[in-house]
Amino acid sequence: MRALRRFNRYFTRRIGVLDDHYLGQDRPLGEARLLFEIGDGVSLRELRSRLGLDAGYLSRMTKALQSQGMVRVRVHPADSRLRMIELTPAGRIEVDEQNRRADALAEGLLDALDADRRAQLIEAMATSQRLLRLAAITVERVDGAAPDARACLDAYAADIDARFPEGFDKSDLVKPEEVSGDAGAFFVAYEEGHPVGCGALRRLEPGVGEIRHVWIHPDTRRLGLARRILTELERAATEHDLYVVRLDTHRTLTEAQAMYRASGYTEIPPYVDHIYAHHWFEKRLATPSEARP
Amino acid sequence: MRALRRFNRYFTRRIGVLDDHYLGQDRPLGEARLLFEIGDGVSLRELRSRLGLDAGYLSRMTKALQSQGMVRVRVHPADSRLRMIELTPAGRIEVDEQNRRADALAEGLLDALDADRRAQLIEAMATSQRLLRLAAITVERVDGAAPDARACLDAYAADIDARFPEGFDKSDLVKPEEVSGDAGAFFVAYEEGHPVGCGALRRLEPGVGEIRHVWIHPDTRRLGLARRILTELERAATEHDLYVVRLDTHRTLTEAQAMYRASGYTEIPPYVDHIYAHHWFEKRLATPSEARP
DNA sequence: TTAATCCTTTGACTAAAGTCAAAGAACATG
DNA sequence: CATGTTCTTTGACTTTAGTCAAAGGATTAA
Structure with missing residues (x-):
């Protein structure tokens, strides 16, 4: 470099x-x-x-x-x-x-520098800073019951409770055992030692996983971190022999929907009925045999 | 800032x-x-x-x-x-x-970071560095006979002598007295104390000036410095009551031609016959009375 | 050929930056 | 409630970083 x-x-x-x-x-x-x-x-x-x-x-x-x-x-x-x-x-x-x-x-x-050039400079520096920040963030798998995991989920719950018109009930959060060990996975993103984002994967049915609770701390948004967490979740899915992953989103979360679409997810009919769900997505992941033709 | x-x-x-x-x-x-x-x-x-x-x-x-x-x-x-x-x-x-x-x-x-993001980062850093360099360069008016002025003209002559198929004869350079005092102007650009570019203005006829020898050191090109020197030359022109400036360029210097066009110069018929000239440009500058309506 | 100037070395300092270990108060945990 | 841990303070250093002035050899300008 x-x-x-x-x-x-x-x-x-x-x-x-x-x-x-x-x-x-x-x-x-x-x-x-x-x-x-x-x-x-x-x-x-x-x-x-x-x-x-x-x-x-x-x-x-x-x-x-x-x-x-x-x-x-x-x-x-x-x-x-x-x-x-x-x-x-x-x-x-x-x-x-x-x-x-x-x-x-x-x-x-x-x-x-004239005004144009200044604006250009400021933008270039902002881009550099954004990418350097992203590079400094690590995404780590933790136990679903770990304090950092729970802290992220609490923040997530508070965040969407404020955003959803109907509020959000914490009982809808995944249980720690659903996302730990062989059952699923939980990832926390750390920036300078502090948790700044998370994402959960749980088994829905044989061969099918569900991604839930992808959340990024407000100060850490627009860096491209969600996509990195998503990548980790997908990797974990294939390791758990889940070659199809699904997820649902609330109608208010339009950026999230755009991100899923851009990441290869396609909208599907409801796979589960759910008070907070208005859009359902699915992505087929490459199986190990496909990856090595 | x-x-x-x-x-x-x-x-x-x-x-x-x-x-x-x-x-x-x-x-x-x-x-x-x-x-x-x-x-x-x-x-x-x-x-x-x-x-x-x-x-x-x-x-x-x-x-x-x-x-x-x-x-x-x-x-x-x-x-x-x-x-x-x-x-x-x-x-x-x-x-x-x-x-x-x-x-x-x-x-x-x-x-x-993935490859895309790295490429983005590298480009953003390159842009920042380019603009920071440009910001650090000063353009100063010097006497046409000053050692830095002559050094730049020598470098300019060597440069285009190598570039023009027919070579370049130094006798075609402006004389110091043509670009000093009331007769004209000479600017040198400095980066960290070293001259890295120049530009000359001389009187062609009453009210009409000519811009010559705009040159940028090879290591300093593509920063946007030529345009800054041009701006200084135009300012000097209006201060000398020259409200029309002309210049000619060699056919091989296509980037220079593009820059002049982008800076508001329009191509005109030959205003002087000249062995090294293939394109002639002119720009009308705002007179003080126009500037303050 | 002087005198002035330039470049480097040396001696004699000072201040800032940083390290290590011991010790005491407060807290956490079994 | 005893024990180990955490956080801060204090004492006793060492190393870096930096300054200033004097002096001596070389060079340049007058």
Whole structure:
């Protein structure tokens, strides 16, 4: 992947200084970075893992920022081993000011480009970022009863409950045992350690599987992640000797329908009656013998 | 320019480590960077300005690398104040090895993307880089006799001498006095301090100017720089009260012709007979009174 | 042929960045 | 409720990174 490295070289040399060298003019870079990561308050633990810092190092930087009146530290309300760090008003002013400066600098860097070219640049950067994010997400098979699986399903339920006019009843969710072990499969997508999407496969009848609960966290949509989860589910289906997969969708989920169609699914008559189902799809998967002619 | 900063943040956090932290695993970052910049041998002076290092600091790092057997230092053959630094065979092996590692790492980062998405990513990064480069180039008016102006014209002459079947005679170049002061204008484009393109304007007759010698360094083509130089030349024309500009091109320069057409130039009958001219163009510029109705 | 300038080395520092281990408070679990 | 784990703080470091000024050899300009 030479292209990535070439771009990285050029980019860091020309632009990478933006939030570092220039930004932390009045204080050490480490402290400046810290100040920026705090946002609306986080735990020290979170900061440590986000920035990959040594505990002692972080503790000392925190103390320094505290004595400068930039941050305030208090114990976590729920777990008093944890410390919450947040910006003081002075700290917020400082961050805003630095932001303003960096924006002005960024603006200056692109002075020479006309509006068309700027728009082109912004779009190209957005595309790059989108794809880099997608590349950083892993899709892993987990047990249907795993905490991350349940958390995703809860989020899914809340999400569609808000979206369906008739609401959504959680009793319609798959049972953990339906999607674990030999019975089916459950996949969770992780971005930087946090679950951001899921998808379930269960056996419907011999040779036929059903895909359910494909869900993507709102902040992670439009990256193409659903399709990746779908691919994993289909792979799992063939491993379970399910060479036909079906699914149903609600009429309000038009993007989902489009995605299924684009992924080779064809609309079929209802295979099951279901209060939330308005469209039914099916796809025939290649059997191992077909794959190796 | 929020978009640039947002991208920068994400990018440096996810990818920026590539050539830095990971690459310099066995030695300090400063030394690793130095090792990479050496390439096929440079002077310490050049390194200092390229990397923006303190003379003493550089001297010490050089000594460290030397004692590790990675580099060799000798006096510059032409100027014995200067030192040339070059990789030893061991140093070259080290650099190659680090390169291999970084490539593998980059490869791994994109594992999850399919071929289509990779291609999309590469294209988006190429577009970003192209536009960032363009944004970094400045176009400055210089005297027609300035060394940079003459250097560009020499490169231009050599370039088209190779391209025209009939060759090119340098006596056809504009004279410095034709494009200086009130008589005309000469622009040079600079990328990181080096001239990478030029363009000349001279008075043809009252109210009519001629654009000549628009040239872009081969490594800098396809960025859209020619159009920027053209814009500067047109601005200079109106400042010189030349509200019509003309130019001619050789039949082999088809991209140039396309660019002139796209920039509002229309083909006209020959306004001057000329051995190298096969197409003639003209554009009417807005007079100040038109611009402010 | 001086004087001024350029390039590098060396000595003497400082500040930032980061590491490691010990210890104490709070929590989780059997 | 004893035990192990988690999170933070503190002390005691080391390594990098970087700065400044003096000095000496080479070159250039006057």
